[in-house]
Amino acid sequence: MKEIDRAGKCGLYCGACPFYRATVDPTFKERYEKEYGKWEEEGYCLGCSNLDERSWGNECEIVQCTKNQNVKFCHACSLFPCKKIEDFSTDECPHHHTAIKESKRMKEIGCKTWLTEQEKRWSCSKCGEPFAWYSKTCHQCGEQVFNCVAEDQPPKK
Ligand SMILES: [Zn+2]
Numbered sequence: 001m002k003e004i005d006r007a008g009k010c011g012l013y014c015g016a017c018p019f020y021r022a023t024v025d026p027t028f029k030e031r032y033e034k035e036y037g038k039w040e041e042e043g044y045c046l047g048c049s050n051l052d053e054r055s056w057g058n059e060c061e062i063v064q065c066t067k068n069q070n071v072k073f074c075h076a077c078s079l080f081p082c083k084k085i086e087d088f089s090t091d092e093c094p095h096h097h098t099a100i101k102e103s104k105r106m107k108e109i110g111c112k113t114w115l116t117e118q119e120k121r122w123s124c125s126k127c128g129e130p131f132a133w134y135s136k137t138c139h140q141c142g143e144q145v146f147n148c149v150a151e152d153q154p155p156k157k
Helices: 018-024 028-036 061-069 083-088 099-109 111-121
Strands: none
Touching: 018 028, 061 083, 083 099, 099 111
8 A cells, every 4th residue: 555545635633534544453342332322323434535435525515626626735736725615615514624734744844744643643642553533542552542533633832
């Protein structure tokens, strides 16, 4: 699998998506259910740059938009940041809220370096196990993890 597959078109890290995690790691779903109860939504995906007919990502309007605009990523588009990505990054899903910020970061430091940064960001600081956007604790060692909800909190004074 190519590294770039984990770079989301919108600037999100596919490697932290529960659908991606469950697709690449057969034990993820079971461990997730142990912590949160039932797995609500079924999704198959190997990342935005690796879509096939089974992938969840086909339905994403950002993915469709990058196809229409003929760009690899949102940040490469002449219209970036457009209303679509602005709406996306301010919707009700906390994990979308870093889309514009991370798109800019990806553009600035390059996709490969950004991926290394993101991989570290979304791995347990204690044992290195990857975790998903909404994970509260590491599935491997139980350490508390810094998830998207925590990142979304206004800074404490
Ligand atoms: Zn851990």
